[in-house]
Amino acid sequence: MPVTKEILDEIALSEEEYHRIADGLDREPNAVELGMFGALWSEHCGYKHSRPLLRLFPSTSKRVLLPPGQENAGAVDIGDGLAVVFKIESHNHPSAVEPFQGAATGVGGIVRDILAMGARPIALLNSLRFGPLEEPGNRHFLNGVVEGISWYGNCIGVPDVGGEVSFSSSYSQNPLVNALCVGLIEKERLVSASVGSEGNILLLAGAETGRDGIHGASGLASRTFEDEREMRPTVQVGNPFLEKLLIEACLEVAASGCLEGMQDLGAAGLTSSAIEAAARGKAGIDLDISRVHRRDSGMDTYEVMLSESQERMLLVINPSHKAQVESIFQKWGIPCVEIGTVNKSGVARIYETARPAAQLPIDLLTNPPRYRLQGVKPREQVEMQRYPLGSLPLPSESPNQVLLKLLESPNVCSKEDVYRQYDQQVQTNTVATPGGDAAILRIKGSNKGIALCTDGNGRYCYLDPYKGGAIAVAEACRNISCTGAEPIALTDCLNFGNPEYPETYYQMEWCIRGMAKACRVLGVPVVSGNVSLYNETQGHAIYPTPIVGALGLFEDVRRHVGLGFQGPGHTVILLGASMMRGKARDLAGSEYIERLHNVVAGRPNIDLELERQVQELCRRAIRDGIVASAHDCSDGGLAVALAESCIAGGVGFSGDLKVGGRWDAALFGEAQSRIVVSLRPEDLSELTKLTAELDVPFVSLGRTTSNPVLTLGGLIDLPVKELEHAWKRGLGTPTTAQ
Numbered sequence: 001m002p003v004t005k006e007i008l009d010e011i012a013l014s015e016e017e018y019h020r021i022a023d024g025l026d027r028e029p030n031a032v033e034l035g036m037f038g039a040l041w042s043e044h045c046g047y048k049h050s051r052p053l054l055r056l057f058p059s060t061s062k063r064v065l066l067p068p069g070q071e072n073a074g075a076v077d078i079g080d081g082l083a084v085v086f087k088i089e090s091h092n093h094p095s096a097v098e099p100f101q102g103a104a105t106g107v108g109g110i111v112r113d114i115l116a117m118g119a120r121p122i123a124l125l126n127s128l129r130f131g132p133l134e135e136p137g138n139r140h141f142l143n144g145v146v147e148g149i150s151w152y153g154n155c156i157g158v159p160d161v162g163g164e165v166s167f168s169s170s171y172s173q174n175p176l177v178n179a180l181c182v183g184l185i186e187k188e189r190l191v192s193a194s195v196g197s198e199g200n201i202l203l204l205a206g207a208e209t210g211r212d213g214i215h216g217a218s219g220l221a222s223r224t225f226e227d228e229r230e231m232r233p234t235v236q237v238g239n240p241f242l243e244k245l246l247i248e249a250c251l252e253v254a255a256s257g258c259l260e261g262m263q264d265l266g267a268a269g270l271t272s273s274a275i276e277a278a279a280r281g282k283a284g285i286d287l288d289i290s291r292v293h294r295r296d297s298g299m300d301t302y303e304v305m306l307s308e309s310q311e312r313m314l315l316v317i318n319p320s321h322k323a324q325v326e327s328i329f330q331k332w333g334i335p336c337v338e339i340g341t342v343n344k345s346g347v348a349r350i351y352e353t354a355r356p357a358a359q360l361p362i363d364l365l366t367n368p369p370r371y372r373l374q375g376v377k378p379r380e381q382v383e384m385q386r387y388p389l390g391s392l393p394l395p396s397e398s399p400n401q402v403l404l405k406l407l408e409s410p411n412v413c414s415k416e417d418v419y420r421q422y423d424q425q426v427q428t429n430t431v432a433t434p435g436g437d438a439a440i441l442r443i444k445g446s447n448k449g450i451a452l453c454t455d456g457n458g459r460y461c462y463l464d465p466y467k468g469g470a471i472a473v474a475e476a477c478r479n480i481s482c483t484g485a486e487p488i489a490l491t492d493c494l495n496f497g498n499p500e501y502p503e504t505y506y507q508m509e510w511c512i513r514g515m516a517k518a519c520r521v522l523g524v525p526v527v528s529g530n531v532s533l534y535n536e537t538q539g540h541a542i543y544p545t546p547i548v549g550a551l552g553l554f555e556d557v558r559r560h561v562g563l564g565f566q567g568p569g570h571t572v573i574l575l576g577a578s579m580m581r582g583k584a585r586d587l588a589g590s591e592y593i594e595r596l597h598n599v600v601a602g603r604p605n606i607d608l609e610l611e612r613q614v615q616e617l618c619r620r621a622i623r624d625g626i627v628a629s630a631h632d633c634s635d636g637g638l639a640v641a642l643a644e645s646c647i648a649g650g651v652g653f654s655g656d657l658k659v660g661g662r663w664d665a666a667l668f669g670e671a672q673s674r675i676v677v678s679l680r681p682e683d684l685s686e687l688t689k690l691t692a693e694l695d696v697p698f699v700s701l702g703r704t705t706s707n708p709v710l711t712l713g714g715l716i717d718l719p720v721k722e723l724e725h726a727w728k729r730g731l732g733t734p735t736t737a738q
Contacts, residue, residue, distance in 0.1 A: 011038025039268035046368035074527025090532035099144025112264035118191030119183030131172025155240035160422035162439035213308025284345030375506025387601035413730020449557025458543030469514030484622030485552030497541025564648030582661030586669030655702025657713030
């Protein structure tokens, strides 16, 4: 088969990689074989530029049950014989082409990753990034993505309990849609994504195979966007009603004890599902794809092997269990057919009836080249770090006006217009719904609970990838700690531009290094994740945006708090600071300077040891019943944190704060490692003892009041109702179903 540059470009392989394939085979690959290599050697499946860097993450602890990358998701022991399975993945490129289906199938895909472990999906979260809503097209992306997430999640009966939404011009025409799913399982019943031993058979269960999604992994998710490329056929189409039945059928098969292994069909479809399962089992497989049930007529072998049609699972069983498994799927109305067998050859042999279509060594298929590049610090990063923040003039607006402007900023304002479209209570485990620092779920049959959140700040990582990566981990863990839960594991989705550019590679490497450092200091391992690269449109890359999903554990879920002040007369303390100094450096990367001065500049910083101490103090104070509320101080700074706690609690606050230096930096700077807590005055002595024991600085801010007004240091004096009105109108026209 003559191979042209156009063919290689279609499947995102370089000429050098093609020659490496031919040398490995000692022959030229045929069209089907080349398509399989294109899929499995794609950035999306093969992690060519990122895998060497991912080894920097700590990935072990006494709770971690599986090393990252070994299975479809991470598994963490939470005691009482139970494990939490969780993972976050991107569906950025499909959502940029078709927002509704791209986001919907992102939800379906991450749910099947959890299902493939034998776990029941119990919660969804998401992390979304869009361009400014006033720019053309971005509200279309927002509406379509939110509608797709809500449609799919609501139909399958898995609650969407948390997440985040942010906006920046760097995401215009290139939205980020990261979906996280959490599952629960008895740890002894975890299912492997392996073909197991010789003689096992492979069953394909679920939807019919169509032409949707072909080249999704190798084309859509492994290269940048250009206007002349029509990508719509590469976007999958979801059927959540079928997925709901598929979930129940697969869980029943798993409970029957018949399963040897299970794998979902996601990126690269049957190719990745079968080949990766064979690689895990160090085995070979024979597939007869003439048996694959198809939605479209006239599909050839290439299309069947690379289709990314949704709602499909590959099950591995002993032949003696075939009748029992088929009867379970028949009961649920799910098609299930035998398509292959397992052997010891180490080779994947693909047939269309008796006609050979491909014969490839599995080791070669699953070992793409690894690229360890030398990154170069972006010139604009150096320039922005040197930006003289102290030269920024104080705003002409009053502190009151600035606070209201920040509260109605899309990055700070209420996201109720988004999450009200999600079913948050189905399965009846939800303790704290969206809108707080983290979601909280109970574990039925015990006092245990879990806390979940997603976090990441692209501005910080753009200005300083190392510090920004560390802050992403710290803030995700801080959100968990503010509920009272102990952070026990992380999953991440690393969203970057084209890694072949030295500047982008530098950003990716140093973000990962910063994240890894924070993980080690805070004692939290990374157990799963995903990398999404080539997030560029017309030569413009997104901000480097690592998203961190954090899992926290409550031994007693009743010992939790929220961000809202709990009534008048409580003392309000800021943990992590000994005094309020208005330092210009604290404005680095802040929402304030972007919103008020239209600049993203400075050098964010974090003291990780202080971060560890502040979080430990917060958790202990909540566990001991000392603290009544806790809220992290992040986007918008201290004034925004106080306003949000007043709004959530429906009470006022009065503080006589002496501010040194710049008042804008003191009120709206985003210095890290700070938590606003409230407590009864009689508990202050106990909190003071804890701060001394853990060497955590703090400053008394004031007291909550029955008069619903926020007053602070003679600078801010606003009714809580006015704060709430500004906070709730930030997204403008509500996002509603189209």
